[in-house]
Amino acid sequence: MAHTALIDANVLYSAPVRDLLIELAAAKLYRARWSPDIHLEWMKIARENTPTCPPKNGLSWRS
């Protein structure tokens, strides 16, 4: 059984790191988990730090 890792907002925020970790999880090397709150947090920071980011883009939480 693969290990489970909680991915925090700062990791999801970094696009290259996030890509790598999600691809590794998709390859079933470990189980990546994050909460709706963590997801909202990284998107909030991304919006604040990216002037060109539309107020509400396609990156929405899917339950």
Next chain:
Amino acid sequence: MSSAVMQFAAGIPDPREASLAQASAQALANKLASHPKSIAIRFAEDTREEIELPFAAARLLIDLLNEMAKGNAVSLIPTHAELTTQQAADLINVSRGFLVKLLDRKEIPHRKVGTHRRILFSDLKAYEERTRKARSKALDKLTEESQSLGMYD
């Protein structure tokens, strides 16, 4: 896994087995390419006797050897096998609780044996493939958006 799931499991191959698997997979694939109907195998000790394998089985054998060559343990589960909720959860890397939720939301079909739920392996695989496609699509979209927003710079 319980006896309800017929399972043929080989342990993790050691380096010698892995390199042997790589060589035999390659040889078998070459043979199969030139004799695409069935394949006969002969044992080293007794060259007179041949055993013929169906083409599909030979293909499967190549896949198995390739996995062993990579150092992976392999188990075969027939598509009609019925799994318990715990077995199904383990196979798709989720908790049992989450799997039960998927059954309740009818995202994966199941039947009840008394009070126990049973899931067809083929139904589980179909769900996994569906979510894999959706995930891959979402990740592509995410990468695209991140790129256009300069988040890789």
